[in-house]
Amino acid sequence: MTEALRPGATIGILGGGQLGRMLALAAARLGLKTHIYDPAPGGPAEQVADRTTVAAYDDAAALDAFAASVDVVTYEFENIPTSALDLLEAHRPIRPTRKALAVSQDRMTEKTFLQDLGLTVAPFAAVDSAADLEAALGTIGAPSILKTRRFGYDGKGQARIMEAGEAAAALDAMAGAPAILEGFVDFTHEVSVIGARALDGAVACFDPGENLHEGGILRTTTVPARLSTAQRTDAVLLAGRILNALDYVGVMGVELFVTPGGLVVNEIAPRVHNSGHWTQNGCVVDQFEQHIRAVAGWPLGDGSRHSDVVMENLIGAEADRWPEIATDPTAALHLYGKAEARPGRKMGHVNRVVTG
């Protein structure tokens, strides 16, 4: 514990959305302060953080002042410009480490890293041109899916190729951005493991949750997930292998496809993850506190599941259902303080708890 931040220390968080907000709330429980950095004012985290800097990621003076005011830097999203990270790292440690960010910022690098670790991923190939795409389709075949290598989230920057004739249109949809072709995986369902690794290398994973997506956006996560004991062990072991290979410090989300042939890694997210929100009402220590503990150099908490939970995202106008949800005795409601309910926007979530 010699490197642990003391209560009263400040954690800098890049990004002021709902993940930053819930990280700030978790830090506050532990007596730690938070300082948010976000280019846009009035975000969800700003309302609950000690301090917020509203500035662009290319504002060197603001980044310097921010770094000087905090004890450690963490982030709630992975697409942070490298130049900003360089400036911050000159002052304070960044946790999770740069390596994790570099790997997860680029789908090609990520897939290669996972494959090199001996894990199973969908067949993939880099696509920078029509010729690349034709060659990749020759190997991987259709149906398959073309994705931008960077900056994709919630199904954005993706185009399905159901047959070879759709190749040109899919490539156009990438708008010239470097892309990756991924083969379809024939899976029965998707699960994710929320893993954590402490500064001293200790690893702890929450129970895998089972995810249901709609239109590329997570709808529900259910714990426990439908997994055999062997699959559950596999899931946790492979998450641990990824965390260790990256010298990771913090919480990571690992999305997995469950197939008859075993688990296939879909993608990793070097941060707290929407599919881990159930831990707020299923465990004594949730994913947000676990992340704060890790980046603060504290020991990890006990993330054992005390209750079964179904987490449901409230997207867009669904958040207007709050009066009905508030009357449900099994429901723990979490709203993000967003003023405007735009379509597709994550406004909150509800954890429905099944107690024993």
Add this chain to the structure above:
Amino acid sequence: MTEALRPGATIGILGGGQLGRMLALAAARLGLKTHIYDPAPGGPAEQVADRTTVAAYDDAAALDAFAASVDVVTYEFENIPTSALDLLEAHRPIRPTRKALAVSQDRMTEKTFLQDLGLTVAPFAAVDSAADLEAALGTIGAPSILKTRRFGYDGKGQARIMEAGEAAAALDAMAGAPAILEGFVDFTHEVSVIGARALDGAVACFDPGENLHEGGILRTTTVPARLSTAQRTDAVLLAGRILNALDYVGVMGVELFVTPGGLVVNEIAPRVHNSGHWTQNGCVVDQFEQHIRAVAGWPLGDGSRHSDVVMENLIGAEADRWPEIATDPTAALHLYGKAEARPGRKMGHVNRVVTG
């Protein structure tokens, strides 16, 4: 739900200590904003609230602006000057109501109110002079305890009278303040009920907790408390009777002595209560969220206990034990963000959870 505050509305909280802090955190979970009013800067709640006004309780302009900026006013302590409440109430509803404050601000009014409700309290008499005290000691006898009628907390403003000869010294200790003499109650242990009442009159109580005090300060609360089924029912029913009699809206703490002859009401606190902190890790909806729901006009949540909990206060330098507590897998740590650990100061608490 027609009178319910919508997410995004602002709850004004008088007092910026740890109770205000935990209320603000609970409000944030529900997408509600908080505005703290406190004469001192840098308090625990300020770090997590959307907004803080630092001003005295006799600053009419600041009170007006505060009231205009919020949708409802609540408080984390009961000794708010009447003049401030008058100003605030001209703009916005105050919940819990003025009546609850008036009753609990004065021990004499409180005891009389409880007795008039048909509840058992310790024998008591008003003491404004040496003659009053002599007469009271004649009826109530010694040992007994002389207390100031107002502004006492954590054992302050109290003097024990073990025999009649100590009367003069006890009266001196009151420093001329109006006082009340209370007879000793021969109790086996103390419990408290955290009750809640919604705007529509619905009442819900958390499981009674058993309290251990040391030097007038709460040390631990254990749930479940040692109570027979009949005692448990009595405790909850009498809390409900108090809440209804006051047209109460919000959370209240009711401290009870357990005696062979039945339950004796010690005192009531018209706010969230230290002996209810266990609910943060024992229930899906804790006392802080329950209070926020009530004052916001929302339906009460389900406060069923899913786990046994022992809550321990961390007082003064005890908070330095955080590194050890952080390694305890049963411990949920809550620190209040106070910079200086003065003796007797509540710095945080730990909920040790026993899962099934």
